[in-house]
Amino acid sequence: MIISKWDRTDAHVVKVWGRGRCFNEYKPLLSSFCKNSCKYCFFRKERAVERHRFSPEKLAKFVYYLWLRGKIDGVMISSGVFTDPEIVVEEEIEAARLLRKMGFRGFIHLRLMPGTPKYLVWEAARIADRIGVNIESPDKTVFYEIAPDKGSYRNDLMKVLENCYRAWRTLRREGFLKSGIVTQMIVGLGESDLRALETTEYLIRNFKLRRVYYSPFEPIKNTPLEDHSPCPVSRARRLYQVFFLLKDYGFMLRELKYLFDENDMLPAVRDIKFEYAKRVLGYRSIDLNSASFNELVKVPGIGPVSAKRILRLREQKRIDFIDLRKILGPSRFKKAAKFVEV
Template sequence: MLIKLELLERIEEKLSILADAAKYDVSCSSSGSNRKNKNKGLGDTGAGICHTYTEDGRCVSLLKILLTNFCIYDCAYCVTRKSNDIKRVSFTVQEVVDLTINFYRRNYIEGLFLSSGIFKNADYTMERLVRIAKKLRQEHHFNGYIHLKTIPGASDELIHEAGLYADRLSVNIEIPTESGLKLLAPEKNRQDMVKPMEYLRNKITELGEEKRIFKKTPIFAPAGQSTQMIIGASGETDEQIVFMAQRLYRDFSLKRVYYSGYVPVSCDNRLPNIGSAVPLVRENRLYQTDWLMRFYGFQADELVNRQYPLLELDIDPKLSWALRNLSCFPIDVNRAALHLILRIPGVGVRSAQQIIMARQYGALDMEQLKKIGVSINRAKYFIICRGYKQIYSDQAAHKIKQYILATSQSKYLRRHCQQLNLF
């Protein structure tokens, strides 16, 4: 009895340490998987399961842990770097399996997010991650969501096997720029990160095409792959970050790029602003920019470029673009194509689609746009609709000025509006 109690206390200690270390990895939401329960297995993965909320509003959670916080690398920005003076612990394969099953049976979790420090080498670590997913699927018939971190440098065979058991795989790109990676993580190689991403892209595409022809083709990473970039650790601009994200989406067909603001977890003279974390609003602006590229048809160079390398923190990037491109406005919502309506501040994707549908039955006015879900207080400065026409006269410019001053105290934006002769 005493031995059992000691074992439980030891596992509880490991869980506390390795769950806390895992909190710096933010790429654990939105699976997009649809793994159905068969043969009276355990659990079920519905489309859209995520770390906090599903698309239908349910609050769910994942067991989010590291397999170990031992690591052979000494990355300046990482809490588990080998030179950090922290307590080192590791789970066994069976301990992670038991925790997942027991937590699930108690309705604590709906899935597992598993990452790890690297002990010995990439293959040694990756093999243990795969064994955990394999035991959950085959021995316990666990159908819940599983997200595995792919270890850069691991063999294609292990990555392939991981894709057969995990819903999503991800490879952290770490630092957005090559120079930043060499400075802060000189032991790591960008090619070791790119290679598994290329393999996953090709294999997901290949097996996806086979699945259309052969029903018995095995499911392979049905929720695709994602990655994460650490923001602010190497002094990169938003332009460099956004352009890197665009390349990753284009070259590797990623489901998501996640942006994790640098948190000072260790002292190193290579790191900037020791003692202060990256503002959360910067992360938010990057996610908004990411959304504009993925769903609104914007290109990276429209949102950030050499002239505007940093995103404005006081206003969202869509409004910032609109103010820099007033020649594109006003837009007639009753005549313009969908891609133009999507560029109006205050109009979301769903609202734009509803405008296209509703205007088939008659011209839309302000009241109807409001009912559709358009943010009129923002959109009215950029649109034409039935009974309303925005003309950029002195009076209209004054209204825009008042709106901006009411919603932002940015000296940069005031100066920019002066350059556009809005004031």
């Protein structure tokens, strides 16, 4: 079974984290035939590469076989654009529908195509746990350069994500789309960190995205970008750190403006939140017994769960450093202690 170049695995099953545990997720392509000429892609139409195409029935049977034997917990179904995007998505949905009919109770993620019509977005939302479409780049100018025939950035990508959000907003009350909406962007093709994070913040605030995946660019032979420098994985790691600060910690991107250099890039540090605290909080102390939730989560070592525990304990007693160490553990306490007082 052929998988995308961006699926970082030596087999066809990858380990992903969700709901507090590790899952084995199978990531097949319904078809590796593609009519597009994306300049970064292993399966661009001009490349001489072995290709495969699977019927929804065959794919569903194979996924079900793996699941029954305990090899996988879920599946993410994607595809090359081998024909009209509407037909591609119909086949993805049919594969998912067959799986559910067989009794498959695992996780299903459907990666939709650019230009997916609204009615198919809603069909996908009723059968899958997670849906989304890849925007490929946070910068529409870069997008048109690297994916010249993938359609309109606004009408074929952002509009699909908007329709995903509208479906999620309505159907989640009925128990659908429990794992929300996601997208992916390639980084390292000329966009700045600030641009990537501006787009990320827009997607979180407007479409309530559960995740934005950052794929560090890797050049592929016999593509127009084969001589382009690869993107360090460490850069993607920093973007992920800021993503979670924006999504789960209540940060606004404007609060992090002091971190960006003259080229709008983040500093090459291991811990972005700690760097923010050094530069912005300036080692000023935050009172654990009076700080709000939003103030607490900005302290290194204190996350949303820890902040809630601190607030609950404050209702019972005045907190001291012994209490904080019990809540955070030795390693995170060491980080936090520089910025708090009791």
